[in-house]
Amino acid sequence: MPTHKLDLLENAIDSFNEALRKYQDGLANDPKAYKFAILHFSHFLELLFKYYVAQSHPLLIYKNPFSKSIEKESTIGLWEAVQFLKNEGNDISTTFYQDLEWLKRLRNNIEHYRFEMDIPEARRTIGRLTQAMNEFNSNFSDFDLTDHVEPANLQIFEELADEYRAQLAHSRVEAKEQSEDGEGHYCTYCGNEETAALVMGTYICKFCEEEDSETNCCICGEPIRISDAITWNDEHAPHIDYVCEACDYRIRNMN
Numbered sequence: 001m002p003t004h005k006l007d008l009l010e011n012a013i014d015s016f017n018e019a020l021r022k023y024q025d026g027l028a029n030d031p032k033a034y035k036f037a038i039l040h041f042s043h044f045l046e047l048l049f050k051y052y053v054a055q056s057h058p059l060l061i062y063k064n065p066f067s068k069s070i071e072k073e074s075t076i077g078l079w080e081a082v083q084f085l086k087n088e089g090n091d092i093s094t095t096f097y098q099d100l101e102w103l104k105r106l107r108n109n110i111e112h113y114r115f116e117m118d119i120p121e122a123r124r125t126i127g128r129l130t131q132a133m134n135e136f137n138s139n140f141s142d143f144d145l146t147d148h149v150e151p152a153n154l155q156i157f158e159e160l161a162d163e164y165r166a167q168l169a170h171s172r173v174e175a176k177e178q179s180e181d182g183e184g185h186y187c188t189y190c191g192n193e194e195t196a197a198l199v200m201g202t203y204i205c206k207f208c209e210e211e212d213s214e215t216n217c218c219i220c221g222e223p224i225r226i227s228d229a230i231t232w233n234d235e236h237a238p239h240i241d242y243v244c245e246a247c248d249y250r251i252r253n254m255n
């Protein structure tokens, strides 16, 4: 019986764990590791989708399941597997499809040495795909992806699989990368720590996208953020004078 169903699953899980390991290396300041994370991740998706098809019947992973010499038949690819699941009536969303196509394009570029990757976009796409796969798998398959994640990868997996946490984590990494002082800053708009990058005197939040520029208190001269500042004098617009909370408090309580 030419069934490689369990091999498929085992290989898929191996690739997934390897992708998560490389992803962590990427986060630990090794940008080249993202390239390998993408390659392992696309391999994982291809094998997992084939495994899904094999759930219906193991012979369906062959392009010609009616062949007289089945072991010589080539097997189906990712898109055929995806189409099969669609034909079976499974719901595959347009965004998921687009992300798969994006990943495939990127993988082809990597394989043909025309390697150009927008790293923040790569991280976000891997996050979205992990969420989609985790959800899809829990509705569809006979196993829980979480049970197969190696202990050292569990934290990053749970972060990626949770949409809100993944977005927050991506924003923090981007803020740190783009900030001129190399640090993520507090955002006064969404209230998140370390999500804002400081760029030319403006705090730009990578999570809620609000911008907060810096000014100086017109009394003590301390740098303050506009969102925290109190308007002191706006009679000569567009020039506005701001004061910090401490000066404002002191002046109000002088008498």
Ligand SMILES: [Zn+2]
Pocket: 187, 188, 189, 190, 191, 192, 195, 205, 206, 207, 208, 209, 210
């Ligand atoms: Zn924000």
Ligand SMILES: [Zn+2]
Pocket: 217, 218, 219, 220, 221, 222, 243, 244, 245, 246, 247, 248
């Ligand atoms: Zn002041």
